[in-house]
Amino acid sequence: MVIVKIMSKWELKRIARSIGATPVVNLKTPQPGELGYAAEVTFKEISSRWCTVFRTENDENKLATIVLRGATNAQLEDIERAIDDGVNTIKSLVRDPRMCPGAGATEMYCAHMVGEMAKKDPSLA
Numbered sequence: 001m002v003i004v005k006i007m008s009k010w011e012l013k014r015i016a017r018s019i020g021a022t023p024v025v026n027l028k029t030p031q032p033g034e035l036g037y038a039a040e041v042t043f044k045e046i047s048s049r050w051c052t053v054f055r056t057e058n059d060e061n062k063l064a065t066i067v068l069r070g071a072t073n074a075q076l077e078d079i080e081r082a083i084d085d086g087v088n089t090i091k092s093l094v095r096d097p098r099m100c101p102g103a104g105a106t107e108m109y110c111a112h113m114v115g116e117m118a119k120k121d122p123s124l125a
Contacts, residue, residue, distance in 0.1 A: 002041050004052065018063040019054055 006012045016023045021036025040055040046067055066083060070076040093099050100106050 002038075014063060015054065019056065 004015070006015065012023050015021075016036060019036035019038045022030075022034040024030050024034060037056070038054040039057040040053075042053045042055075043050060044053055045051075047069055068076055068079050068083075070079060093101060
């Protein structure tokens with residue numbers, strides 16, 4: 001059993017969700033249903049900063065951490081905003097099937113499918 005003290009409420013919820021645990025805010029013995037599972041917990045240095053890394057056995061984990069590096073804080077903030085915009089766009093596309101991807105993605109998919117059909121029918125080549 002590993003116990004980790006985390007001061008950030010947001011990080012606590014995120015880690016608990018990733019390992020299937022329930023956050024316990026008072027000092028009591030956790031119940032079996034509140035415990036999560038991680039195949040490996042390591043403390044390693046990433047980009048000159050020490051981090052606690054939780055790894056699960058299956059690939060069904062719905063969380064990921066992106067480590068950003070940049071020369072200035074302004075550059076890091078711009079990169080963070082761009083990643084946030086991209087993640088929110090994908091979330092919107094997945095949740096609402098009526099939305100179509102932009103920037104020519106639909107047209108590229110249609111061209112790809114026409115090309116695949118042309119390979120199967122020699123009269124279209």
